[in-house]
Amino acid sequence: MNGVLAGRTVLELGSMIAAPFATHILQQLGAKVIKIEPPGGETTRRLVRGGPSGTYIAYNRGKSSICLNLQTEDGSRIFSDLVAGADIVLHNLSPSAARKMKVTFEDCEAIRPGIVFCHIKGYGPGPQSEEIASNPIAEAATGVMFANRSTGKPSRLGPSYHDQFAGCYAVIGVLSALLDPDASAERRNIQLGLYETGLHIAARELVGVQLKSQITGNPEQEPSPEFSMPGYGAYETSDDRWIYLVMLTDEHWRKFCLAARIELDPELATLRQRRKHRPVVEDIVAGAVKDKSYEALSATLAAAGVGFTEVLSGDKVLDVEQAQNPPKYTKVPFASFTFDAPDFPVSAAASPEGREAPPPLLGEHTVTLLRQSGYSEEAIAELLAVGAVSDASDDGDLWNTKIERLAVAR
Template identity: 55%
Template sequence: MDAQTSLPLAGRRVIELGTMLAAPFAAHILSQLGAEVIKVEPPRGDPTRALVRGGPSGTFIAYSHGKKSVCLDLASADGHAAFTKMLATADALVHNLAPKAARKLQLTKEDCEKINPKLVYCHIRGYAAGPQEDDLASNPVAEAATGVMEQNRINGRPSRLGPSYHDQFAGAYAVIGMLATMLQQAQGKPASNHVEIGLYETGLHVASRDLVGIQLKTQLLGKPEREPHGEFSMPGYGAYLTRDERWMYLLMLTDAHWLKFCQAMELPEARDESLHQLRNRKKERDRCEDIVKRAIGAVTFEQASAQLKAAGVGFTEVLPLERVLEAPQAHQPGKLREVGYRGYGFEVPEFPRLGADSDGVQTLPPPELGAHTREILQSAGLKPEQCDALVKSGAALVADGTTFPWAPVR
């Protein structure tokens, strides 16, 4: 048995009807686990194909390598009929269509179940069942509705975090649900083949620690008391500037961490028992923050690194994006995948797993729009002349290498 056929999802066919991030991210993980992922796109393509100077963005390159692309107009009768042929050959479908769009395109769970009763049907939507189930939502909407954005302010204005973490969490939760369903199927257990993930509900779950924490404070103190800022809930746990103006992020969660830090930096506070307990350090937050700030600011980054590492204190440098992949840790086997695209080369971080460097997942470049339309439709039972007719009518599209203006590197 070769490495590729031993992958957890080897032999599974997953159809992705995804735009932007949540569903494509879920399908990316399934691909990294060995599934054949077919990305079905409309004639205009996934919007992430045209976000950077008319061409693909980092989102598309990072999360669509390894996939195949079929381009169909699902609003046309012929395009929809071709899609149902494909659906009958699939093990799973993951999509993030708006509920109204899913109904309009006849791609609800009930519609798809008639075509393929064994299909694992996964819908990532704005809101799961409830009074808002038809409302639209995006990553920032989930942040706003679940308390994250209110705490993250720029110049006083509630602002999104930046990275679309809620989309990616939702995609990961979708994979967990799909794998659980597949496991139950394999064990012959009765189970619903329906997996439904809401961005809003994802946001609630991610925020559950803070939502429960505010309830706890309210019941203990009679009011919803908050820490001044999440960054400084524990003095010494944050970013501090070294003498040579490099930012160092310190991990100081426990009393032992505080003591190790003070000893490593040879501070007199190591002997100050009044600061040995977190409760007391919180009471003297400003003093403790000043102690740490002065200690780190008095030495270079390399000096601080040597002293803290020797003492077993957790820390890292706060890195800009352009330097992140310079770290030796990032270049250990199985951490990055070399992906080529139109003559450009990219180091793409892997879905983290043991054996990623030897499990046989193929390195396929991000597909051109419609690159596999004929191949996949014919594997689903359509004859070559039927594929020709679909392309001629505009119900399907095949790649011609001119879908965006980047010139290939010569």
């Protein structure tokens, strides 16, 4: 089965998460993705003990890598040759860097009329459009960080969800342009801000604050369900495992009591009553959970139709049957290791092509892509010699593990 984007070529100039995540999805949908990297490679190649991070491995598999110095005349010319054969250009360079290296919509449209272009940047149109923003800045500017206070101080969520949401929105924009055979230049020139992405993600909370303001006169933050619903959250079982319960409604409460063999108290039948007696409810739930092993409790909860799951650490997530049957991930070899990399979840639209291919070494496909662009062996050798391009070094020990093992042995 071919993916819906089979036959399409994407040029990615991406670093960290947003752009590589977007092109990862496009690759899983069948597109050929050429990752254009500067000398030294993109940032995530050097984040873990001097080697690639989980981000790089997870979101760059199946891509080709060409290492170009776009600040040279030769590098810029090669980029133009690649644009001429591409359908989509997607990057998250800063606005000033994009102009300096001639990676703007106008530059690419002049080379390849009709191209679909997507620039994921810090801010969309507005007074801050030239400023740089990253995932935590988007969280801080859109209200997410203000509400997340695990230690009393506003802090980031942890995972870079805004980057990944922006990547998803970028894919939606690209697909919408591809679906329109008469797409205007305006539709094909997709400018997407992390800030604007954050606003859309936070729409529920921002509208909730307005609702409270208009009802009560106070701009109160809408509490998360976990803090506003007694019995909603993580509780520890007798065998020291954690179970997460979802109790939003009175029916949820009734089913939980039935499964946990708790006598229904008419004074706690409604959410309003349970909120009024929150400490009592929390004690009841925590006690009922602590009285049983996880396996025993989960069996009764499942039979009663209660929403729950185990709170798992990252090393155990892919060990559960739901993740393994059928497999929701692909085994990907890279360097001297093998990784279980989760796949794009819409399998009907995805392609198996390249799914098991490892992420590329820096410049691994430089020579191949130059040959395909019509460069002679002599010309390629000259480009390598002057540093306009680089090819991969065949280094299977990207994290210097051999050096560490030798040090331990000594």
